[in-house]
Amino acid sequence: MIRVLLADDQTLVREAFAMLVESAKDMEVVGQAGTGRAAVALTRSERADLVLMDLRMPDLDGIEATRLIAADEDLTGVRVLVLTTYDTDEYVVEALRAGASGFLVKDTRPAELLDAIRTVAAGDALLSPGPTARLIAGFLRSHTAPPSEGGPENLSEREREVLALVARGLNNTEIGETLQLSPLTAKTHVSRIMGKLGVRDRAQLVIVAYESGLVTPGSAER
Numbered sequence: 001m002i003r004v005l006l007a008d009d010q011t012l013v014r015e016a017f018a019m020l021v022e023s024a025k026d027m028e029v030v031g032q033a034g035t036g037r038a039a040v041a042l043t044r045s046e047r048a049d050l051v052l053m054d055l056r057m058p059d060l061d062g063i064e065a066t067r068l069i070a071a072d073e074d075l076t077g078v079r080v081l082v083l084t085t086y087d088t089d090e091y092v093v094e095a096l097r098a099g100a101s102g103f104l105v106k107d108t109r110p111a112e113l114l115d116a117i118r119t120v121a122a123g124d125a126l127l128s129p130g131p132t133a134r135l136i137a138g139f140l141r142s143h144t145a146p147p148s149e150g151g152p153e154n155l156s157e158r159e160r161e162v163l164a165l166v167a168r169g170l171n172n173t174e175i176g177e178t179l180q181l182s183p184l185t186a187k188t189h190v191s192r193i194m195g196k197l198g199v200r201d202r203a204q205l206v207i208v209a210y211e212s213g214l215v216t217p218g219s220a221e222r
Contacts, residue, residue, distance in 0.1 A: 002027045002121045005048035007039035007065065008083070009057045013106075017052060017113075024114050036060030040068045043078055050079045050121045053100070055091045063094050070099025070200065079120045079201075096203045101125050124171070125202035152214045154196060160214065162189040166202055167209035 004021050006029060008014045018029045030046040033039035037060045043051055051069065055062035066080045082095045082103040092103050101120045104113060152160050158179075165175045175186040190202070197208055209215045 002117060003030045003047065003049040004028065004117060005031045005033065005039065005042055005046060005051045007033040007036070007051055007057065007062065008054040009034050010054075013054075020110050020113065021117070027114070027117065034058075036062060036065035039065045043069055043075060044072070048078060050081060050117055052083060052117070053080050053095075054083050055095060063091060063098050066095055066100050067098035079123070081116060081120045093207070096207055099200060099204070101201050101203050123201070125206070151197070151212045152208065153212075155193060159189060159193050159196070162186065163193055163205060163209050164215050166190060166193075167206045167215040 004027055006014045006017050006021070008017070011034070014032045014034070018032065021027050021029050030048050031042040033042050034057070036057050039051060039053065039057075039062075040060070042048070051066075053062045053066060057065075060068075062082060066082070069075050069078055069080060080095075080100040082092060082100045083106050084092050084095075084103055085105055095103065102116070102125050104116050108116070152163060155163065161179060162175055165178055170178065172183045172186040172190065175181070175190075176183045179186070181189075190205075194200070194202075194205060197205065199205055199208060
C-alpha cells in the first residue's frame with residue numbers, strides 16, 4: 001500500500017483528494033494537514049510514503065515544508081508531489097530545488113492523479129519533456145542560481161549524454177534506445193550521476209542540467 005499524506009489549507013480540497021486516493025486499492029490516506037508545519041510533523045509521525053503538497057499554505061509554505069522533509073535523514077524514502085497552478089511557475093521550480101519529485105496542476109483528471117502518485121512513490125520523477133522543460137528552463141534563464149559543488153563537468157561524456165536525455169524527460173527505456181544501451185545500463189548510469197551530483201531524484205537532475213547550461217530550452221524540446 002502507498003501511504004499518502006494530504007497537505008492543503010482548504011478542507012474541501014483535502015477531502016476530495018482523500019476520497020479519490022481511498023478509492024484506489026493500492027493506496028491509503030494516513031493523514032491530512034492544513035499547514036506546512038503540520039505536514040512535516042505528520043510525515044514524521046505517520047511514516048508516509050508520499051506527500052501531496054500544496055505550495056501556498058499558512059504557517060509554513062509548501063516549499064519550506066518540502067525542504068524540511070527532504071533534509072530529514074529519517075525521511076529519506078518519502079517523496080513529495082507538488083500541487084499547483086500554471087501561474088505559479090517560480091514556486092514550482094523552487095519546490096523542485098527543495099526536493100520535490102514532480103508537480104501536478106490541481107485540475108488534473110482523477111486517473112492521472114492516481115497514476116502520478118504511483119509514479120512518484122515508485123521513485124520516479126513526474127517530469128514531461130514539454131511543459132516541465134519549458135517551465136524550468138524559462139525560470140532558470142531569468143534567475144541566476146549559485147553553482148552546485150559538483151556539476152556536470154565532473155561527469156564522463158557518456159554520463160553527460162544520459163543527463164541531457166533525463167532533462168528532456170526520457171525514461172530509462174527511452175534513454176537506452178537513444179544511446180543503444182539496455183534499460184538496466186541506462187538506470188545504472190542515472191544512479192551513478194545522482195550519486196556524483198549529490199541529488200536524490202531525476203527532478204533535481206533536470207534542475208542541475210539547466211542551471212549548468214548542459215541543456216537549453218530548444219535542445220530539451222527536441
